[in-house]
Amino acid sequence: MSADGERGGEVRRVNPPGLAPPAGFSHAVTVTGGRLVFLAGQTALDTAGRIVPGGLPExxxxxxxxxxxxxxxxxxxxxxxxxxxxxxxxxxGYREHARELGRIWRRLAGRDYPAMAVVGVVRLWDEEALVELDGIAMLP
Structure with missing residues (x-):
């Protein structure tokens, strides 16, 4: 079964007891069947191509x-x-806002966390951007 219960591929989160309990991520994720979707990096651009006002949480x-x-x-x-x-x-700053960012994640994406990493960078393509996310998904 897929992540949404349809026949096809499966996304399974693996959090073994020999590692520290994960908070806001999964230690490993397996995918079987289906098709991979590679998601390009996304910053806080609005539909007009401008970075939204506000700080890191926004x-x-x-x-x-x-x-x-x-x-x-x-x-x-x-x-x-x-x-x-x-x-x-x-x-x-990301760590300082971790609780708020976690609430935003749960509101928009739920409680099933993918494998995740946070990487510090000097700057992003959009100079005003404070954060960028990219991803890989598996669809049935």
């Missing part, structure tokens, strides 16, 4: 929304995400 919400919009256009949903990488220009 930008994270828009970037995640943009990533999920692209995934839905490809025929998937948040449960199909197998991997997400977050690129942040301020990792300390």
């Amino acid at each position: 930008q994270f919400e828009r970037a995640l929304g943009n990533l999920l919009h692209a995934l839905r256009a490809a025929g998937g949903g948040p449960g199909h995400l197998a991997r997400v990488t977050v690129y942040a220009t301020d990792v300390a």
Whole structure:
């Protein structure tokens, strides 16, 4: 069964007891069957191509929304995400906002977390961007 209960591929989260309990990510994700969707990096661009106003939480919400919009256009949903990488220009700031970012994630994408990483970067393509997300999903 797929992440949404349809026949086809399967996304399974693996969190073994020999590792620290994950918070906001899964240690491993397996995918079988279906088709892979590679999601390009998404920043907090609005439909006019401008970075939305506000700080890291506002930008994270828009970037995640943009990533999920692209995934839905490809025929998937948040449960199909197998991997997400977050690129942040301020990792300390990202950690400071972790609870709020987690609430945003759960509201938009639910509680089934993909394998994730946060990578600190000097800057992003959009100079005003504070965060960018890309991902890999498996669709049935």
